[in-house]
Every structure is written in C-alpha cells, then in structure tokens.
Amino acid sequence: MTNTSGSLHLKSLSKRYGAFTAVDTIDLHIQKGEFLTLLGPSGSGKTTLLMMMAGFQDITSGDILLDGASIAHTPAEKRNFGMVFQGYALFPHMTVQDNIAYPLSVRHRPKAEIDARVAEMLDLVRLTGFAKRMPKELSGGQQQRVALARALCFAPPVLLLDEPLGALDKKLRIEVQAQLKDIHRTVGTTFIYVTHDQEEALSMSDRIVIMQNGRIEQVGTPSDLYQHPKTTFAASFLGKSNFLHRDGAVFALRPEKIDLDPEGKGKGANKVTGTVQSVTYFGAVLKYQVEVPGLDLIEVDVDAWRGGQALPAGARVDLTWVDSAAVRLSDQSL
Amino acid sequence: MRLPVNSGWLLVLPFLLLVGGLFLGPILNVLWISVTDPTPGVQNYAQLGSSDTLRRILWTTFRVCVICTAFSVILGYSIAYAMVHATGPAQSRMLGLLLVSFWISVLVRTFSWLMLLGRNGVVNSTLDALGIISAPIPFMRNELGVLIGMVHYMVPYAVLPIFAAMQSIDGRVVQASRSLGATGAQTFWRVYLPLTKPGVVAASLVVFIINLGFYVIPAVLGGGKVLMVAEYISVQVLITLQWGTAAMLAAILLFGVLALMFVMSRFMKLSTVFGGART
Numbered sequence: 248m249t250n251t252s253g254s255l256h257l258k259s260l261s262k263r264y265g266a267f268t269a270v271d272t273i274d275l276h277i278q279k280g281e282f283l284t285l286l287g288p289s290g291s292g293k294t295t296l297l298m299m300m301a302g303f304q305d306i307t308s309g310d311i312l313l314d315g316a317s318i319a320h321t322p323a324e325k326r327n328f329g330m331v332f333q334g335y336a337l338f339p340h341m342t343v344q345d346n347i348a349y350p351l352s353v354r355h356r357p358k359a360e361i362d363a364r365v366a367e368m369l370d371l372v373r374l375t376g377f378a379k380r381m382p383k384e385l386s387g388g389q390q391q392r393v394a395l396a397r398a399l400c401f402a403p404p405v406l407l408l409d410e411p412l413g414a415l416d417k418k419l420r421i422e423v424q425a426q427l428k429d430i431h432r433t434v435g436t437t438f439i440y441v442t443h444d445q446e447e448a449l450s451m452s453d454r455i456v457i458m459q460n461g462r463i464e465q466v467g468t469p470s471d472l473y474q475h476p477k478t479t480f481a482a483s484f485l486g487k488s489n490f491l492h493r494d495g496a497v498f499a500l501r502p503e504k505i506d507l508d509p510e511g512k513g514k515g516a517n518k519v520t521g522t523v524q525s526v527t528y529f530g531a532v533l534k535y536q537v538e539v540p541g542l543d544l545i546e547v548d549v550d551a552w553r554g555g556q557a558l559p560a561g562a563r564v565d566l567t568w569v570d571s572a573a574v575r576l577s578d579q580s581l
Numbered sequence: 582m583r584l585p586v587n588s589g590w591l592l593v594l595p596f597l598l599l600v601g602g603l604f605l606g607p608i609l610n611v612l613w614i615s616v617t618d619p620t621p622g623v624q625n626y627a628q629l630g631s632s633d634t635l636r637r638i639l640w641t642t643f644r645v646c647v648i649c650t651a652f653s654v655i656l657g658y659s660i661a662y663a664m665v666h667a668t669g670p671a672q673s674r675m676l677g678l679l680l681v682s683f684w685i686s687v688l689v690r691t692f693s694w695l696m697l698l699g700r701n702g703v704v705n706s707t708l709d710a711l712g713i714i715s716a717p718i719p720f721m722r723n724e725l726g727v728l729i730g731m732v733h734y735m736v737p738y739a740v741l742p743i744f745a746a747m748q749s750i751d752g753r754v755v756q757a758s759r760s761l762g763a764t765g766a767q768t769f770w771r772v773y774l775p776l777t778k779p780g781v782v783a784a785s786l787v788v789f790i791i792n793l794g795f796y797v798i799p800a801v802l803g804g805g806k807v808l809m810v811a812e813y814i815s816v817q818v819l820i821t822l823q824w825g826t827a828a829m830l831a832a833i834l835l836f837g838v839l840a841l842m843f844v845m846s847r848f849m850k851l852s853t854v855f856g857g858a859r860t
Contacts, residue, residue: 303756323759330760336753340775350761353771401762 252314253279253404253437260309269295271461282438284448287458297441302326329398329406335390337382344378350401368396388419405437445485457481479578489545497576502548504572513565523562611828618825625829642809646792649731653788657739665747679737691801722804730798739784746780
C-alpha cells in the first residue's frame with residue numbers, strides 16, 4: 248500500500264487577518280513519503296499553515312500544488328488528506344470499528360472491503376481486539392492510535408498531524424513517537440507533523456521547518472539544523488546554545504561542544520577563563536554555569552562519567568573549543 | 582440526644598412539607614376523585630371505552646401535540662443551528678430575542694395571531710385588497726390556527742436544549758469528518774445529528790409534555806372546533822360539574838407523561854437529556 252503520489256509544493260503561501268499576517272509567503276517543497284515537521288512556538292503560524300494545507304483555512308495569496316496540480320480551492324473533503332487532530336476528535340458515538348471505517352463508508356465502499364481494511368488498520372496500530380470498544384473506553388494513547396488508523400484507512404497521499412501527542416504524558420509520548428515512525432516507514436505516506444516540542448521534531452523527522460512569526464526561519468535535516476543553525480532563534484529553539492559576539496558577528500556554541508578543565512590545563516584554539524557559578528548533576532551530564540568576564544554566563548555540558556569529580560562553585564576553569572564548534576549566525580551582533 | 586433520623590432531613594423538612602402538601606396532596610386528591618366521584622369504582626375510566634367524544638378528544642390532543650412537537654423541534658433545530666454558528670454579538674441578540682418571546686404572555690401572543698391571521702386580520706385584508714383572494718383564507722378557528730399558535734409558543738422551549746447540545750460539540754469532530762472525505766450532508770446525518778440527539782430528545786419531551794396541557798391557545802385559536810383535553814377538563818369542572826370525568830382525564834394526562842418519560846429512560850439516561858453531566 249505504497250502511494251504513488253504525495254509531493255506537496257507550497258508557493259508564496261500567505262494568510263492575513265486584516266493587518267495581521269499569520270502565514271507570510273511560505274515557499275516549500277515537500278517530497279513524497281517524507282516525514283516533515285513544522286516546529287515553532289505558539290503563534291508562529293505552524294498550525295495555520297497546516298490548516299491551509301488541510302483546506303480548513305482560506306488562502307489569502309499563493310498556491311498549494313499536490314503532485315503538480317493546484318488544490319488551493321479544493322474543499323477539505325475532496326483533498327483526500329488524512330488528518331490527526333489535537334485531542335484526536337474521534338466520533339464519540341461510534342465504536343472503534345465504525346470510527347476507522349468512516350472514511351471508507353462515506354465513500355460507499357463494499358462492506359467486505361471495509362471490514363478487511365479496518366482489520367488491517369487495527370493490526371497496523373496494534374489494537375486488534377478493540378474494534379467493539381467505544382472511544383471513551385480507551386486510554387489516551389489508544390485513542391491516538393485509533394485516530395491515526397482512521398486517518399490512514401483510505402490510504403491518503405498525505406497525512407497531516409496537529410500536535411497529536413500533546414495530551415500524552417512524557418513516557419507514553421516517547422513510546423508513541425517510535426510507533427509513529429514505524430508506521431510512517433510501513434505506509435510510505437507523506438507525513439506533515441506540527442509540534443512545538445523540539446525533541447519530538449529531532450527524533451522523528453526527515454526534515455524540520457523551524458517557523459517564527461509566520462515565516463520559515465530555517466529548513467533542514469535534524470542534524471543539519473542542530474549542527475548548523477543559521478539564526479539566533481534556530482540555535483536557541485532547537486537545543487541550547489551559548490551566543491558569542493565577536494568581530495561584529497554572532498556565533499552559536501553548543502554547551503556540549505565546550506571542554507572544561509581546571510585553570511591552566513585547557514588546550515585549544517579558543518580559550519577563555521572563568522569562574523564556576525553553579526553545577527547541576529543530571530545523571531548523564533553535569534551542567535556548569537561559568538561566569539566569564541566580558542561574556543554572558545556560559546553553559547557547559549560535561550559527560551558525567553568522564554568528568555570525574557564535579558568542580559565546585561567558585562573554582563577557576565578554562566573553557567576551550569575547536570573553531571568548527573562555533574557556528575556563525577546570520578543575525579547582526581547587538 | 583440522638584435523633585432517630587439523619588438530622589439533614591430536618592433542613593429539608595419545610596420543603597418536603599411544601600411539596601407534599603401543595604403538590605403531591607392535590608394530585609393524590611385528583612386521583613382519588615377519579616375513582617370515587619360520583620360513586621366509588623372505575624366507571625370514569627370505563628367511559629374511555631364507551632364514549633366516542635372522549636376518544637375523539639384524546640386523539641385530537643395526541644395528534645395536535647405530535648404535529649406541534651415535530652414542527653417546533655425542526656424549527657428549533659434550525660434556529661439553534663443558526664445561533665450556534667453566529668458570531669458573539671449576533672448570538673447574544675438572537676438569545677435575547679428568544680428570551681423576550683418567553684416573557685410575552687400567552688394571551689397576548691394568541692390575540693396577536695387572531696389580529697394577524699383572523700378573517701379580517703392583516704394578512705387576509707391585505708391579500709383581499711391586492712385582489713389575490715376573493716374569500717378570506719381560514720387560518721384561524723381550526724386546527725391550523727391552533728398549530729400555528731402552539732408551534733410559535735413552543736419553539737423557544739425547543740431551541741434551548743438543542744442549542745446546549747450543539748454548543749457542547751467539539752468543532753474538530755466536524756472538521757475530522759470532512760477531512761475524512763464526508764460531504765456536508767454526510768457529516769450532518771452521521772456525526773452532527775447523532776451528537777445532538779440528546780438535545781433533540783429533551784426538546785421533544787419538553788415540548789410534547791407542555792403541549793399536552795395547553796388550554797388558552799386551543800380555546801381561542803381553535804374557536805371551539807378543536808377540543809383538546811385541557812379545555813374539556815375545564816368544561817367538566819366549571820360547567821357540567823362532572824369532576825369524576827375531569828379527574829379521570831387529568832390522571833390519564835399524568836400517566837401519559839410518566840409513561841413517556843419511562844419509555845425515554847429506556848433509551849437514554851434522562852439526566853443526559855436534561856443537561857446532566859455528560860461523560
């Protein structure tokens with residue numbers, strides 16, 4: 248059940264409410280079969296953009312092409328996109344079976360085909376045996392999987408997911424992330440995933456689109472974005488960064504890319520000396536806050552098993568890093 | 582000193598006495614009269630089998646109530662739908678108009694209909710002046726008139742429970758239906774209507790039950806031709822003084838309502854229908 252279609256092309260897509268621009272001239276190619284995440288804080292326009300793709304928001308200007316054909320004015324029910332909503336939006340008056348069968352039954356498919364397909368979907372989301380339950384008899388994670396099965400049941404070329412894991416607790420969320428990734432590999436559908444959770448974005452996506460104020464801040468693979476952020480926003484929203492102002496430019500420096508040694512022991516191309524202000528133990532890492540004259544508070548992560556005994560607050564330390572660790576950003580220095 | 586019962590009962594005792602004395606007492610009295618007046622026995626109820634008049638009146642009442650309920654609920658559903666989808670200020674205005682119509686006396690409304698739709702009412706005289714009709718259209722003094730008046734009175738009662746049910750629907754469920762390929766009509770019949778069913782049932786029950794006891798509207802707009810149970814009871818009580826028959830009919834109405842609620846309770850929890858917590 249692989250799809251032969253599912254590539255999306257957003258052309259100068261905008262959405263304005265009076266003077267307010269929610270989505271600002273977005274240009275984006277989404278490959279068929281890709282797992283693409285729209286990542287941004289609330290108000291960044293990511294959900295509005297998703298709703299425009301789904302057909303629930305009008306387009307102010309621009310175009311959306313599915314496999315080369317414009318769908319900008321196609322109503323939602325004709326787009327054949329699957330969608331998983333925040334809070335799942337299962338039909339509370341229908342059984343799991345009827346929920347999953349819904350997209351096929353509104354298309355008047357024969358009953359035998361529907362039953363076979365629903366069984367297949369229940370198997371995919373590992374809910375075989377739950378067909379006769381009502382949604383309210385399921386846990387949050389199970390409801391989420393029913394919503395996914397329902398949205399994939401009619402083999403849509405594109406699946407839109409609007410913060411689908413938002414209501415789950417952290418442990419369950421990590422489990423469901425892995426399942427989602429598995430399902431994506433199995434069905435080969437294009438997944439477009441909206442979230443504000445950077446870990447979710449990093450662990451699941453083929454590519455991430457970082458959004459802010461209705462605009463694309465940066466697009467790239469998770470490692471590309473993490474290693475080579477282009478803006479202060481990208482560097483601070485995806486992971487943590489220290490910002491260094493040098494020669495009129497801003498550089499982002501990840502806390503784990505800095506080496507920390509007692510004063511006089513540090514060796515490296517770039518070296519500063521400072522005083523440990525605090526150190527916090529996180530099991531795998533020790534997080535140091537180091538006060539360096541002339542710079543902001545610098546955060547340094549040290550592998551706890553390698554770092555030996557934690558240096559106490561007040562200790563004098565050398566901070567060193569290699570040239571390539573500091574990434575020059577496009578923002579102007581303040 | 583320990584009281585033999587939970588002292589909480591003392592707090593509600595005045596209320597219990599009030600309900601018992603002023604509400605249950607008279608009802609029991611009516612039931613008592615229905616089997617004792619003029620002589621002890623069930624002869625009052627036996628009339629139902631022998632009297633064509635009584636059967637006709639009960640049938641008229643039932644028929645008018647069913648038709649009125651159907652129209653009120655359908656109109657109420659449309660109004661509630663418009664209200665739910667109206668924006669803030671428009672919705673408040675609509676709700677305001679609805680409440681205003683609640684506060685206008687049934688007598689005032691009934692006579693307004695007479696002035697509008699009577700033989701020499703505004704509508705008939707206008708149509709006549711325009712030469713569209715040669716004889717007045719008989720809107721009033723028949724079952725049509727009674728239905729117009731009753732539906733007009735009952736629509737607000739139908740709107741409120743349906744409105745509440747519609748407000749509790751998660752808009753994303755409707756969006757989900759459309760994203761899954763359902764047309765507007767399919768979404769309405771398979772998702773929206775089933776989810777508003779508790780409101781529709783509540784509205785139907787409320788409207789039907791209130792309809793059963795209607796007195797003023799059938800009396801005025803029916804022009805004596807549409808005799809319903811309440812009016813007949815009043816005639817029995819005030820004019821022919823056959824209290825046994827009147828009490829029997831009142832008892833029939835009471836049991837009818839209770840039976841209706843019992844049947845409904847078999848299909849759905851009444852607490853859900855009357856706005857109790859939804860789970």
